[in-house]
Amino acid sequence: MNNIEYTLKELLNLKAENEVVEFKEAKNNYDFTKLGRYFSALSNEANLCGRPFGWLVFGVEDKNHKIVGTSFRPIRKNLDSLKGEVAKKTTNRITFIQIYEVQHKDGRVILFQIPAAPKGIPIAFEGHYYSRDGEELAPLNIEKIERIRSQVILEDWSAVIIPEADIDDLDEEAILLARKNFKSKFPDKADEVDSWDDKIFLNKAKVTIKGKITRTALILLGKDESEHFLNPSEVKIRWKLLNSNNEDLDYEIFGIPFILSVEKVFAKIRNIKYRYMKDGTIFPDEVTKYEPYSIREAINNCIAHQDYTLNSRINVIEMEDQLIFTNQGSFIPGSVEKVIIDDSPEEFYRNRFLATAMYNLKMVDTAGGGIKKIFNFQRARFFPMPDYDLSNNKVKVTIPGKILDMDYARLLANHKELSLEEIILLDKVQKKRELSTAEERLLKKKKLIEGRKPNYFIGLKVAQETGQKAAYSKNKAFDKKYYVDLISKAIQEHKELTRRDVDDLLWNKLPEWMEDRQKKIKVNNLLSEMRRKEIIKNIGSDTNSKWVFK
Template identity: 30%
Template sequence: MYRDIDYLVSLLKELQALPKETEWVEFKSNQSDPNAIGEYISALSNSAVLCGKTSAYLVWGIEDDTHKLIGTNFKISTSKKGAEDLEPWLSRLLNPRIDFQVYEFQYDGLDFVILEIPRASNVPTKFSGQEYIRVGSHKKPLKDYPEKERALWRAFENVAFEEEVAKSDLEKSEVLSLLDYTAYYELLNLRLPTNLDMVIENLIADHFVQRQDNGRYSITNLGGILFAKNLSLFPTLHRKAVRVIQYSGKNKLNPVREQIGGKGYAIGYEGLINFIDSMTPTEEIIEKGIRRSIKHFPELAIREVVANALIHQDFRISGTGPTIEIYSDRMEITNPGKPLMSTERLLDSPPQSRNERLASFMRRIGICEERGSGIDKIVFAAESEHLPAPTITVNSEHTVVTLYKFKPLKEMERHEKLHACYMHASLKYVSKDYLTNSSLKERFGVTDSPTISRIIKDAVENGKIKPLDPNTAPRYMKYIPYWA
C-alpha cells in the first residue's frame, strides 16, 4: 500500500507522542534479529485487537525510553535471513499470512522504518507456530496469559461490520465531502454547527468516523452505509446499494424499469420509498357493494419491510445487497442473510438485530423501531386492506419477504387461507386479543360465516391454531396460535 511522505511523517509524530508502554506500538533503534521481529509482529497484531486498533506498529528510529527521534541504520528491504530476503521470510512464517506493510523513509536528515501490522482477524496471529501478546512493553507467549487469550477470542466474536473501515487516510475536508453531514443534523433535528471541527467530533461520537493514529480520519462502514453521498466511492459498500426492478408480468422475463440507489440508507430512504410507491399500481375493487381504490401494496407495509431488509441484512455476505422486485401480482423484498429467529415466530419473538448500531440510529431518525414491531405492522397493513398475508421464505443465503396484491377470498388457494388465518391469530395474540369467527370475517372483508368456520376448522386440523378453551360453546370459541 502506497503512503506518501506527508502521511508517514504525520504518523511518525503521532506515534512519537504516545505514552510509554503502549501495547500496540513498539519502538526500536537498530533491532535486526529476524526471529524477534517475527515475534513482535505476532504480539502487536494480537494486541491491536485487545486495544481496539485496526493496526499496530513496529518503528525503528525512535528511542524507547525517551521517544526521541534518533534514526536507524536498519533496513528491512536489504536484510536477509540466511539466503532469503527478510520480508518474504517473515511473511512465510506468519499464520495467517497477514498483509503487513514496510515503509522506509527519511525525515529531518534521519532514516526511519515503520512496519504497519494489521490486527489479527478471527484467530490469533502466530509466528513460527507460536502466538505472542504484549504485556505492558514486553513481548510474551500468549499461552502464558490465559486471561488475555480468553479476551482475545471474545474480541474476535464481537467485531461488527459497522465498526470496520470503509475509507481511510482522509483529511477533514475529504470526510465532509464524502458524507452528507447536513442531512445528519436535519434528520436528528439538530442545529448545524458553524465549526466544522465540531461536526467531525459529532460524527466520531456516533461511530461514523474514526480518528487515525496519524492524525487523519477514516469513515466507518456505518458512516458510509448511512450517509454516503455516493456509495460507489466506498469499495466495501458499493454492492450494498439497493436495486429496484419492475417487471411487466409475474416472472423475470420482461423487466421494464430498474434503478440502483447511490446514496446511504439514511439519506436515501425517503427517496427510495417514493420511487417504489411511484411504481405501485392502484386499482378499484368492489366490497359489499362499495367501490374503492387501493394500492397493490400498502405504503406502511412497504416502509416496514424495506427498513427491515436494510437493517437486518448480513453485510458479511459479499457481492449482494437488498433488492426490491415488483411484479404484476406481488412485490419481493430480498436481503442477504437469514433471520436470527424462526420465521414462524417473528411476530412474538423479542427483537434481535444483526447490526445494532445501524438499527439504533435508524430508530433515532424514525425509520424503524427496535421493539420488534415491524413485522406486526406489515401484517396489520395487509389485513387492513384484506390482502393475502405476507410470506417470509429463507434460502441458503437470503431472506425474501413477499407482499401480495388484493385477491378475493374465493380466489385464494387453501395454503393462502391457512397462512392468513395463522398470521391473524398471531397478530391478535401479541395484541392481547384472540381470533374469532367475527374477527376473521373482518380480516377477509366478508360476511360468510360458514366459509370462515371452514377455514378455522382447517387451520385447527393442520396445527396452525388451537382453541383457547376447547370446552367453550362453538359460537363463543376463541383461538390462539399453536405456539401460545
C-alpha cells in the first residue's frame, strides 16, 4: 500500500466529514463552480484549524464513506488542467497542491489536496469567500474572515527591535531627508520638528520604538555597513535594463538606506518623451513615458509589502516600452480590482510598522490610494492599464510606457464618463484577456463589447464613435443565409465543390476573432445543416468529399 492509498484509508475511517475533508460521489461529472467553492471553503477551514491542507474526495459516498467510483475527467491531462482552471478564479492564483488518482477494487477515487489559505489571506473563488458550516457549504462569515486576516497583525517582522543596533547605525543623510519629508507630510508640525533631536524625531515618525532601533529603521535609514543586522534577509533593490530581445544591457544593486535608494533607482530609469501621432486636438504632442509618481509609488509599494523572510531582492526591470516591479510575498488584499473599487485603506498589512513609517515619511500613500492613482495616470494619458500578476507568491506589476492601440486610446478620449472599473475591463478586452461571466454581462449590457467568449471585440456603438468600423465589420459574422448562398452559387457555377473549395470560399469571410479550429467547425456545421435540409449531398467520401446539389 503506497502513501496515497494509506491516506485514502485514513480518510475513509473518519466517522464523519469535518471542516477539512469533503466526500462527493461525482459518479459521472461535477459542476466546476461548486468544485471551486469547496476549494475556497476547505482552504479557509484548513487555515483556521491549523492544518497544512484539506481534502476533497470524489468517488466516495458522503454518508457511509463507501467507494462507488467516479468517471470525472477520466483522461489524466484533463484532470491536471483543473489546476490552471481553478487558479484563474482564486485569490492570488492559489490552486491544488496535487491531484491523486487511486484505482481501488471498488472503483476509481480522486483526491484533491487543497492548501491551507496563507496567513492573513482568506481565499475566494470568483470573488466570494466560502467555508464549512458543519458539513454544509456556506459563505465565510465576518468572524472567520477577521480571524484569518488578524494573523498578519500578530507577526510583524518589520517591528522587531534589534538590541545590538543603536542610532549610530543610521545614516545622517537619510535622517535629514526623513525630516524633510515628515515636515512636508505634516506641515503643521514643521516648526516643532526642528526642535526635536534625532531620537525624539524617529520616535515621533514611528520609525523607532522608545528610542530602540527596529528593522524598519534599518531598512529605511540604516547605513550600508549596518545591513548585517538584517541577515539573512537580502534587503536590496536590483535595477536591470533589457533590450528588445530581453538581453541584459546594464544593472545595478542598491542597498539600505532605502529612503535614498528609491531616488537612485528612479534616476536610473530613462523616462524619455513619448510622442503621440497627431490626431486633431485629442492628444498632446508628447508626454514622458511614465508618470514620475507611478515609478516612485511602485518602488515604495515593493518596499512596504516585500516578505523579507523569503530572503529575496526587490526587482525593477526597465524594458523598451514598459517597467516591471516585483516583490516577494502574496498580495494581502486578494485582488487589485477590490483595492481600486473599494477605494479605502487596507486594514491589514504584512509589514504594518514599516508601512506606517513610510506613510509618515511621505514615501507611500495609504494602501489602495496609491494604486488607484497609478491607474488614473495611465488613463489620463490613454495608455494601457497596469498589469498585476499575483501568482507564485509574489507581486509583479507591469506599467506600459506607450499606447498599445490607438483606437482604444480614442475610446478613452471620447468616453470621459466611463468608470475606472469599466476601463479596466475594456483594457482586458484590448489585451485579449479572459472576462468572467459578470464582467462580460456588464460590458454587454452597456453595449461596449460584442462577440462570443473568449473572443470579444469593441461594440458597434463604440466602434462608430472611435473609428473602429472596419475592425468591427471584420469581427462581425454575416448571417447564415449569406454563407449558404455563397456555397449554393459556387456549386451552381462549378457543379461540385470539395471541402478544400468550400474552405477557400468562406475562410476569409468568417470573423477575424475565430481561430482556424473554430472556422473549421463553423464550416462543418454549415455543410451539415445544408445536407440535413436536403439542399446538397456528398457524392465522395468522408475524407475526400464532393458536394453537389441533391
